[in-house]
Amino acid sequence: MSHASPVSPLAPKTTPDVGPVAGVRFATAEAGIRYKGRTDVLLVEMDEGTSVAGVFTRSKCPSAPVEWCRDNLAGGRARALVVNSGNANAFTGQKGREATALTAKIAARALGCAEGEIFLASTGVIGEPLDATKYDGVLEETATRLAPLPWIDPARAIMTTDTFPKLATASATIDGVKVRIAGIAKGAGMIAPDMATMLSFVFTDAAIAAPALQALLSRGVVDSFNAVTVDGDTSTSDTLMMFATGAAGAPMVADPKDARLAGFRRALKGVLADLAEQVARDGEGARKLVKIHVTGAVSKRSARRIAMSIANSPLVKTAVAGEDANWGRIVMAVGKAGEPAERDLLTISFGDIRVAHKGARDPDYDEAETSAYMKNEVIDITVDIGLGRGSDRVMTCDLTKEYIAINGDYRS
């Protein structure tokens, strides 16, 4: 933790003004999980009857809190969320399961609810037992300070090496009743010795039944968080959860395809996309945001794989860091994706500048113009495969020496 990184140059210029979400109150505290004298726990309380949905890491070695949440998701009900930093409670075996059970027990007692309605997330060091007895007394005290504002507090409480707090908000009407959505996220963070972990929590006062909420969230994640990569590494703890309190007074909706949800679906999509882009903008060491558009693939799935092959290529990412419109490396990354592609049909553009067309360098492409484009903070790379109608877009950031410094240099 020797790095006090300056705020990412890609940080949004303003922090959104997020209003209260009816039925949601929160407070933060210092539990001393790993370090003394810093906020390391977030407690969020939600009204009775809140429904819950979640999407978690695909890792075969998930953390204990991820397993806890997966187990409790079946109940469909949530009363509280407890998030800590400093310890990921991952690869901690039986002790890890005991720690999640104890955390939930203390939180349930503090709020007077069932343990199965408590959801948990942890980020921090891996493999160290989490001493959940530290929550004893702390969560009770925290529960006396719950308030609906300001949202910047929970956004800050879950940061690790994030250089800015990530918030997004939107509203919609359901059957004429206004509902609000508020979301927070943390991105690539590190507490030595640890790894990048993505956590995001979205709250709404709409009334949506748990299975419908899960369908909306599972669909929403595909083109938002699942379309972002910083380094291709998957955390043991990645967690996106959504809570719907129903406290806005809108009618309960049980079908995710209900026409009354049209505006809500759009609003949710916007919040998830906003948060996901903020995660990419705060990638460790990032100096440039890179949007990779693939068109003309044989399917969306194929386009996604090609786009991810480009987005995860260290050679492409270092070229962007060097402000080099290195389309040869794009060809390489398309070639290694293992998806249908033919060299002689490829078209590659940086921004609006077509640099390669039909299997060869575009004779009209202007090196000076391209070099000027690469100095931008946001770089759009478009690859047309020329085979079909499948398209997709993913986001990543460049790979800089600062990434190495953050992840490799702290043993001085």
Next chain:
Amino acid sequence: MSHASPVSPLAPKTTPDVGPVAGVRFATAEAGIRYKGRTDVLLVEMDEGTSVAGVFTRSKCPSAPVEWCRDNLAGGRARALVVNSGNANAFTGQKGREATALTAKIAARALGCAEGEIFLASTGVIGEPLDATKYDGVLEETATRLAPLPWIDPARAIMTTDTFPKLATASATIDGVKVRIAGIAKGAGMIAPDMATMLSFVFTDAAIAAPALQALLSRGVVDSFNAVTVDGDTSTSDTLMMFATGAAGAPMVADPKDARLAGFRRALKGVLADLAEQVARDGEGARKLVKIHVTGAVSKRSARRIAMSIANSPLVKTAVAGEDANWGRIVMAVGKAGEPAERDLLTISFGDIRVAHKGARDPDYDEAETSAYMKNEVIDITVDIGLGRGSDRVMTCDLTKEYIAINGDYRS
């Protein structure tokens, strides 16, 4: 090309003394393909009746020379190999095919053989047409200087940003007759704007029919070159070819499983493993060689995928660069491989030090001892999955700021 990198600290301490391989002669020249005043072409002539085998990039966008070689491999016969640096002749469309045809025509005329017996490889800039007329006269003159020694010349001629020439040799007896194997390789090289390209050529004076040679090579590559990764990026031009002149006078062998080949198979395996390790030792910016051993997986294929997931993880590679025995990142990489694995069965060791066992930190592991181990130049990481009997080993190098500098900084 602004980097004159010092020799990798991982370079072998001595260069092997490689003797002549009967039936193989070579010379190098300056054809001015991209730069003036440097050796950029290698011509190797082989005796009539030489059989040939090859293994090439799996890229869907292979270079024109790769396509040329694939086409001619069916003939099974080789008389010459022409390798150039400075231009990869990749993503060059119809012009690229014309350039390979013209190169082969000039070489065939110079040596008095058929164009279908000429094999080609190129490394360098992508997307620029290769002006093969530059070979006119050059290859004829080069053909007048062919000699069986010294092997350091061809090894140096194919280097780009390699920091040391890569050679390996071995001998064996076939039916009592001594045969020799000599191999050269180039690793992660870059000629701006370009990418890593692996080229390797192995020569023997044994007499082995082309289909048998192909079987030996295809089998040999699995645990040598295919088990090495520098950055997970696959070149459009990766090429490994093997030539058997038959000039040692050993009997012709047509069955790759022939018992008389037992010693030869071992010798070939040694040469391929040696060259592959040298490529890993010269990974761009490498300061440490990392050997990743996976045991207890459900199959060798599963073990390979898990090992590659670890070897290609930027977080694991930066941790090794930082001399940090960060087994949490190993857990992460096992988890993201998508292969059968259970957290509570995993055992992880650095060298002989067991740091994690059965899903949790090993209580006996000594942090100071582990930190001392991580200062070594060669790091062995062993992961036991605890599920089956599949095992595998791959090699990689650490990820340092110098990698970023080599691949991102040259636009000053």
